[in-house]
Amino acid sequence: xxxxxxxxxxxxxxxxxxxxxxxxxxxxxxxxxxxxxxxxxxxxxxxxxxxxxxxxxxxxxxxxxxxxxxxxxxxxxxxxxxxxxxxxxxxxxxxxxxxxxxxxx
Numbered sequence: 001x002x003x004x005x006x007x008x009x010x011x012x013x014x015x016x017x018x019x020x021x022x023x024x025x026x027x028x029x030x031x032x033x034x035x036x037x038x039x040x041x042x043x044x045x046x047x048x049x050x051x052x053x054x055x056x057x058x059x060x061x062x063x064x065x066x067x068x069x070x071x072x073x074x075x076x077x078x079x080x081x082x083x084x085x086x087x088x089x090x091x092x093x094x095x096x097x098x099x100x101x102x103x104x105x
Contacts, residue, residue, distance in 0.1 A: 048084025
Protein backbone atom coordinates (compact mmCIF):
# COMPACT_ATOMS: atom_id res chain seq x y z
CA UNK A 1 0.00 0.00 0.00
CA UNK A 2 2.16 2.74 -1.24
CA UNK A 3 1.04 6.26 -0.77
CA UNK A 4 2.16 9.55 -2.06
CA UNK A 5 3.47 11.97 0.51
CA UNK A 6 2.77 15.58 -0.22
CA UNK A 7 4.98 18.08 1.50
CA UNK A 8 4.04 21.69 1.54
CA UNK A 9 6.67 24.31 2.09
CA UNK A 10 5.97 27.86 2.86
CA UNK A 11 8.65 30.34 2.00
CA UNK A 12 8.28 33.55 3.85
CA UNK A 13 9.31 36.70 2.08
CA UNK A 14 10.92 39.30 4.26
CA UNK A 15 11.14 42.80 2.95
CA UNK A 16 14.66 44.11 3.12
CA UNK A 17 15.38 47.80 3.25
CA UNK A 18 17.94 48.72 0.65
CA UNK A 19 19.53 51.89 -0.61
CA UNK A 20 22.02 52.69 -3.33
CA UNK A 21 23.96 55.74 -4.50
CA UNK A 22 26.52 56.57 -7.15
CA UNK A 23 29.59 58.55 -6.17
CA UNK A 24 32.84 59.73 -7.66
CA UNK A 25 36.18 59.66 -5.88
CA UNK A 26 37.30 63.27 -5.55
CA UNK A 27 40.35 63.18 -3.31
CA UNK A 28 43.76 63.34 -4.96
CA UNK A 29 45.05 59.96 -3.75
CA UNK A 30 41.85 58.00 -4.40
CA UNK A 31 40.76 55.12 -2.19
CA UNK A 32 44.19 54.54 -0.62
CA UNK A 33 44.94 52.97 2.78
CA UNK A 34 43.90 55.89 5.00
CA UNK A 35 40.73 56.58 3.00
CA UNK A 36 39.80 52.88 2.87
CA UNK A 37 40.32 52.60 6.64
CA UNK A 38 38.13 55.65 7.26
CA UNK A 39 35.43 54.20 5.00
CA UNK A 40 35.58 50.75 6.64
CA UNK A 41 35.36 52.26 10.13
CA UNK A 42 32.30 54.28 9.12
CA UNK A 43 30.66 51.20 7.56
CA UNK A 44 31.28 49.17 10.72
CA UNK A 45 28.95 51.47 12.69
CA UNK A 46 25.94 50.16 10.73
CA UNK A 47 24.17 46.82 10.94
CA UNK A 48 23.34 46.75 7.22
CA UNK A 49 25.38 44.77 4.70
CA UNK A 50 27.22 47.39 2.69
CA UNK A 51 28.99 46.86 -0.62
CA UNK A 52 31.06 49.19 -2.77
CA UNK A 53 31.14 48.44 -6.49
CA UNK A 54 33.42 49.67 -9.23
CA UNK A 55 32.25 48.31 -12.55
CA UNK A 56 31.95 44.55 -12.11
CA UNK A 57 34.18 44.49 -9.03
CA UNK A 58 32.54 44.39 -5.61
CA UNK A 59 33.99 44.89 -2.14
CA UNK A 60 32.66 44.71 1.37
CA UNK A 61 32.65 48.23 2.78
CA UNK A 62 33.97 46.79 6.06
CA UNK A 63 37.12 45.29 4.48
CA UNK A 64 40.04 47.66 4.04
CA UNK A 65 41.84 45.15 1.83
CA UNK A 66 38.82 44.63 -0.43
CA UNK A 67 38.31 48.38 -0.75
CA UNK A 68 41.93 48.95 -1.76
CA UNK A 69 41.71 46.10 -4.29
CA UNK A 70 39.01 48.07 -6.14
CA UNK A 71 41.84 50.30 -7.41
CA UNK A 72 39.64 53.36 -7.22
CA UNK A 73 41.73 56.41 -8.06
CA UNK A 74 40.63 59.99 -8.37
CA UNK A 75 37.67 60.24 -10.74
CA UNK A 76 36.60 56.61 -10.30
CA UNK A 77 32.86 56.10 -10.25
CA UNK A 78 31.56 53.83 -7.50
CA UNK A 79 28.19 52.55 -6.34
CA UNK A 80 27.36 52.14 -2.68
CA UNK A 81 24.68 49.57 -1.87
CA UNK A 82 23.34 48.74 1.58
CA UNK A 83 20.74 46.23 2.71
CA UNK A 84 19.31 46.22 6.21
CA UNK A 85 17.43 48.26 8.76
CA UNK A 86 19.77 51.25 8.57
CA UNK A 87 20.52 51.05 4.84
CA UNK A 88 19.50 54.61 3.98
CA UNK A 89 21.54 56.12 6.82
CA UNK A 90 24.55 53.97 5.89
CA UNK A 91 24.49 55.01 2.24
CA UNK A 92 23.99 58.67 3.16
CA UNK A 93 26.95 58.68 5.57
CA UNK A 94 29.33 56.83 3.24
CA UNK A 95 28.30 59.00 0.31
CA UNK A 96 29.00 62.15 2.32
CA UNK A 97 32.36 60.76 3.41
CA UNK A 98 33.39 60.06 -0.18
CA UNK A 99 31.98 63.36 -1.47
CA UNK A 100 34.04 65.18 1.19
CA UNK A 101 37.28 63.48 0.12
CA UNK A 102 37.42 61.39 3.28
CA UNK A 103 38.19 64.57 5.21
CA UNK A 104 41.63 64.80 3.59
CA UNK A 105 41.22 67.90 1.50
